[in-house]
Structures are given as structure tokens and as C-alpha cells.
Amino acid sequence: MVRSSRSSGRRRVGSWLLALPALGLAAAALLLAQGSPVEAIASPRTSVRIPPAPVAATQVPESGVSRELQVHRGSTLASLLNQAGAAPDTAHEMIGALRHVFDPRELRPGQVLEVAFRDAKGSSRLSELRFTPSLEREIRVRRGAQGSFEAEETLRPLETRLAGIRGSIESSLFRAGRGAGATAAALTEMIHAFSFSVDFQRDIRRGDRFELLYEELYDEQGRLARTGRLLFASLTLSGRRIEHWRHELADGRHDNFDASGASVRKTLMRTPIDGARLSSGYGRRRHPVLGYSKMHRGVDFAAPIGTPIYAAGDGVIERIGPFSTFGNYIRIRHNASYQTAYAHMRGFASNLRRGSRVHQGQVIGYLGRTGRVSGPHLHYEVHLSGRQVNPRTVQLPSGETLLGEELERFQAARRRINRLRGRTMFSRWVSRTPPLAEPSSAG
Numbered sequence: 001m002v003r004s005s006r007s008s009g010r011r012r013v014g015s016w017l018l019a020l021p022a023l024g025l026a027a028a029a030l031l032l033a034q035g036s037p038v039e040a041i042a043s044p045r046t047s048v049r050i051p052p053a054p055v056a057a058t059q060v061p062e063s064g065v066s067r068e069l070q071v072h073r074g075s076t077l078a079s080l081l082n083q084a085g086a087a088p089d090t091a092h093e094m095i096g097a098l099r100h101v102f103d104p105r106e107l108r109p110g111q112v113l114e115v116a117f118r119d120a121k122g123s124s125r126l127s128e129l130r131f132t133p134s135l136e137r138e139i140r141v142r143r144g145a146q147g148s149f150e151a152e153e154t155l156r157p158l159e160t161r162l163a164g165i166r167g168s169i170e171s172s173l174f175r176a177g178r179g180a181g182a183t184a185a186a187l188t189e190m191i192h193a194f195s196f197s198v199d200f201q202r203d204i205r206r207g208d209r210f211e212l213l214y215e216e217l218y219d220e221q222g223r224l225a226r227t228g229r230l231l232f233a234s235l236t237l238s239g240r241r242i243e244h245w246r247h248e249l250a251d252g253r254h255d256n257f258d259a260s261g262a263s264v265r266k267t268l269m270r271t272p273i274d275g276a277r278l279s280s281g282y283g284r285r286r287h288p289v290l291g292y293s294k295m296h297r298g299v300d301f302a303a304p305i306g307t308p309i310y311a312a313g314d315g316v317i318e319r320i321g322p323f324s325t326f327g328n329y330i331r332i333r334h335n336a337s338y339q340t341a342y343a344h345m346r347g348f349a350s351n352l353r354r355g356s357r358v359h360q361g362q363v364i365g366y367l368g369r370t371g372r373v374s375g376p377h378l379h380y381e382v383h384l385s386g387r388q389v390n391p392r393t394v395q396l397p398s399g400e401t402l403l404g405e406e407l408e409r410f411q412a413a414r415r416r417i418n419r420l421r422g423r424t425m426f427s428r429w430v431s432r433t434p435p436l437a438e439p440s441s442a443g
Helices: 027-035 077-084 086-096 173-180 184-194 405-419
Strands: 004-008 009-011 040-043 063-072 112-120 123-134 137-143 149-155 157-167 209-218 225-237 240-248 254-257 276-282 283-286 293-296 298-303 307-310 315-322 328-332 340-349 361-367 379-385 386-387 424-428
Touching: 040 276, 063 361, 077 086, 077 112, 077 123, 077 184, 086 123, 086 149, 137 173, 157 276, 157 405, 173 209, 184 209, 184 225, 184 240, 209 405, 283 340, 315 340, 328 361
Parallel strands: none
Antiparallel strands: 004 009, 004 149, 040 424, 063 112, 112 123, 123 137, 137 149, 157 209, 157 424, 209 225, 225 240, 240 254, 276 298, 283 293, 298 379, 307 361, 315 328, 328 340, 340 361, 340 379, 379 386
16 A cells, blocks of 8 residues: 655545465365455464665665665654754755654664755755555655655555464473464463453463464565454463453454453453562562561552553542652552552653553553662552552453353354364465454354
């Protein structure tokens, strides 16, 4: 798909046709006969590292010159263009056109940009900018026939494949999943989904098992562009099996549900941080700094400085900033009964202030060691009706339960996902997105 825009803000939208890979005669016949995606069964996954494609050379007139620029920490697109020789007003005009298809603030250190200058009236004039922020996107800004800059975004076609991973846990779910070949993004989403019902500090035992089915999107060179949707996940903990299926509701929202159609989401997450170790529980303890026994009205999670901290639930920020011995502190009101508090943070996510509305799982800050602490950690509290309670044992209200036609739609989608699980550990789909939903009238 190509999206373009002039600096005045006009856009035009086109589309690319997805080119199907070459298929064998039998597979092609099946596609024509059934009108469904064709699957090519692959052998068990092996890890292959494919080097990034070189930056394509920009076609520049003989009277012009092309240069490569690399984004460094702290640099801005304007400063890079100016250093390359662009006049400040010309760079400003080009960036204004670029903003219609790409936010320059999203440029990351290491990103390579290609700029072209063309001779005009005896001087070199900035004429084009080109870069690929991801494997599926190419951005190009160049002068149009009228002399103003036009920005164009090309979306490259991606092929969706299904990845099924099963394994046994030795120490942590994340490490076991990565060792089995799952992407970090798929595992992070799985951990978030189970964080409502699983205490990853107490419930995980050696020999417990896991399974997940998710989408991977590849470019035309067979390189993994990104992770798609997590369709199914399960944990077997000390013989107790917990299963989640993804379902998109009629209003466009999506969530994870158990086999009965009950949402796995609860009002609050019990663990609002990934990969952390529980370093101190709720209750009376010997204070590590003060040296005497004192009631600890929260739980502490130890992790590397800078680890993201998530909002445990939807709500509004009541307090944000330095607070007493808590250091950098946030308190969120979730409803008339529940509040959560987060202390000793290194800093806060941008654009947050008192009164900001946050969503469950949104990054609100980063682990640190501010305030009265002996080491870096997150101090996490749950307040119920104004009183601090144990975050690990408090009974939390559940989310919605599907009923009627919506429940029928979910059960049809669940059967579809289960059939995919029952086939092979890895399937290749010759379509952008394998259809999951079945007609609502299906069995």
C-alpha cells in the first residue's frame, strides 16, 4: 500500500496486490477447490539469522549527490539534515511534509537515512529523503512537479505464518519460551494475559509446561518483520491447566477468554512489571535501611534499573512526583474502591500528570532506587477502600462474561483455533491474515 502526502496535507491512497509464492500443482488445486488458505507444513523450527538488507541506492541525477546519514542518540532529523548541508528552511519544509506519514520523533539510534541533493541555480539543494523504519515500511520525501515536498509511505506486503510452541519450564516461562523459539513479543503478551491469575513468583515450578499459538509476519525475503496476534496460550502448573483463547468482539474490542467465555482480565494485575523477582512480601519485617521491625504494606519487586512498570488497571492518576520516603511515586484511582501505588521509580513515562487517564498494561514509569531504599526495586501497593491490602491475596473482581450470540461467536472461533493447534508445530499461510472467525451458524 502506498500513502502519499504533499506538504499542504493532501493525500492519495493506493494499494499493492499481495503476490502469492509459487505453489505446487496439488496445493494450487486445493486453493482453487476450497477457496481457503493453503498451508505448507514445515519441519520443526530452526533459528536462522538473516542479515539486514543493504540500503537501496537512491536514483540521483548526474548533477546531484547522495549521502547516507545515521541517527545517533540525542540527534534530531533537523540537525542531521543541517549537518549534511541542507538550508534550515528547506529542512523545515521537508520535515513538515514527512510528518503527514511518519513522526520524526520515532527515529531510533542506528537508523540509516539517505538524502539526495540536486544542483539548482549554481548551488546544491536538498531534493529527497528516503529510509526504511521497519521491514514493512519505506518512507520517501521528494520534491514534486510544483517544487514543494511530497511524502510517500510504501507498505510492503507481508506473509502471515502461524507459529506453535510447546515446552517445559526449568526456571522461568520467558527463558523457556525463548529457548523453544518463541518471539519476545509473543511471550510478553502471554505473561501479561496470565498475570491476572498466576503469581509468577510462587506458582511456577520446574517441570510445568506451556503452549502458545501466534502469528509471525515475514517480508518477501523471508525475514521476520514483526509478531502478530497471540491466538492461544496455556500453562500447566502442578497439574492444573489454564487456557486462554483470543476473541474479537462484535464492537471491535479483543480480549482473552477461558473455555466458558469468561474474560481472564481482572480489575488489577497482580504483577505490574515483567521479569522481576519478588524481593519482599507484605507484612511485618526488619526494615533493610532503618534496621528495626516495621509493617511492610506492599510488595517489592527487584529488577534492573529502567525496567518498565505498567499500570495495574484502567484509572486516573491521583498523584505523581516525589513523595516522602517513597521517592518518585504514582498513585492511580481505578474505581470507587481500588487504588494502586508505585514507588522508588527512576522516572515517569512522558506526558503523564495528575488527572491523566491510563489503561491497564500501559507503561507509566521505570524501576529505580529513589527515596529511602537499599537497592533498586519497585514498591507496589493495592488500596481497598483507602486501606492497604496484600496485592498477592486480595480477591479481585473478574471481567465480563460472554453471553448469547457473542458467546456462540467465541465458541466457533475457539474450535477454529483448536483445529489449528492440532495440526503441526509450524504452518505457513499464503495469505496476509489467516481467517479465524467462522460463520455464527457453525455448530
